[in-house]
Amino acid sequence: MSSISVTRIQRELKDIKSECSGQNIKIELYNDEYTNLRGEIVGPPETPYHGGVFKLIIKIPESYPFNPPKVSFETKIWHPNISSVTGAICLDILKDQWAAALTLRTVLLSLQALLSDAEPDDPQDAVVARQFKENKRAFLKTAKFWAQHYAHAPGPVDKDCVEKLKKATEMGFFKDVSLEALSKYSWNLETAIQHLTN
Amino acid sequence: MTRDAHEIQTVQRPLAGRGTRRRHRQPETSDSSNDVILVDSLSPTTTARSRRRRRVQNDDIVDLTCSTPNNVTEVPFVDLTSPSQLVRHNNRTGTSTITNNNHPETSTEEQQAAVLRLKCPVCLEHLDKLLERGSEIRSTNCGHVFCKPCIFTSIRATHKCPTCRKKLTERTTHPLYLPIS
Secondary structure: OOHHHHHHHHHHHHHHHHHOOOOOEEEEEEOOEEEEEEEEEEOOOOOOOOOOEEEEEEEOOOOOOOOOOEEEEOOOOOEOOEOOOOOEEOOHHHOOOOOOOOOHHHHHHHHHHHHHOOOOOOOOOHHHHHHHHHOHHHHHHHHHHHHHHHHOOOOOOOHHHHHHHHHHHHOOOOHHHHHHHHHHOOOOHHHHHHHHHO | OHHHHHHHHHHHOOOOOOOOOOOOOOOOOOHHHHHHHHHHOOOOHHHHHHHHHHHHHHHOOOOOOOOOOHHHHHHHHHHOOOHHHHHHHHHHOOOOOOOOOOOOOOOHHHHHHHHHOOEOOOOOOEHHHHHHOOOOEEEEOOOOEEEHHHHHHHHHHHOEOOOOOOEOOHHHEEEOOOOOO
16 A cells, blocks of 8 residues: 555544534544545435435545545445445546545545435436436335435334335345335335246 | 535635644734634735735835745735635634734734645645645646645646646646745
């Protein structure tokens, strides 16, 4: 690991400690290596992710900060620009729009901004993006349920979702797989089961 | 989604001076008045400019070490601070934007100290530490300021400005000679 990337990460972590209280973001070292970090962002208000705690995997390339960090969601999330399967993120600043003056703090803040303001026309997850555009109600319902289920977001859980998920698992399907199918088919139990049995 | 990236840059920048390594160039300077100074350097230029003009008249000093005209002294104020960004930051954190009209005696030295609490955006080292070590500070043609090793490494790696992504070569940067005593 080059010395510039190590010093930079060290300074960033120090700055984050003094500057990020109250901003609902967190970054820490993972396994005491400066190549591997873990981040946390809290879902912003007025979104289906509100109050959920989303964990991020941050990998620092040797050429950092001249190349962007590799960031993905460890916590599962239902969002047009984040893969519901792998957690991969589609965000320009993590790709061609990266600039060395950006920091991990600004990356996390822009991920929070991405949760507030999805870009369905530049999707990472085509299924989620289509639902976002064609059935916004189902999208909001699913995103909120996922945030409560995976990210411990507070608030009353949608009874319809709980019931349908229970029915699917009672039929012998794994919970995660059932939730994925139900989400994909906008909580149509029949189509979801059909998909699961095929 | 360039809008996101843009937002980030404005949020990300103005962090200099909040660390613990604050340098007190004048013993009577308190933390709060330091904050005031930072804002002052960004406040509508008329105040700062008129103060400087007054100072020049009063002292009646001609800087013989400086071959360029007097207005060179204004360069750091123009180049190193981007008013909109820093002021926006103050608003965001709820810090009130106080101008220091009540402190007409505030010296240029203090303003310089505020400027030196800025960091190189690439290595995040404070400018005063860099200068202490004898590092050269450079500005790009697009007006962004870095330490020499960082801007040259950036240009070799990406051929772009680390702050605004404008295309750059080593020749489209130049040293900044800060008027520090």
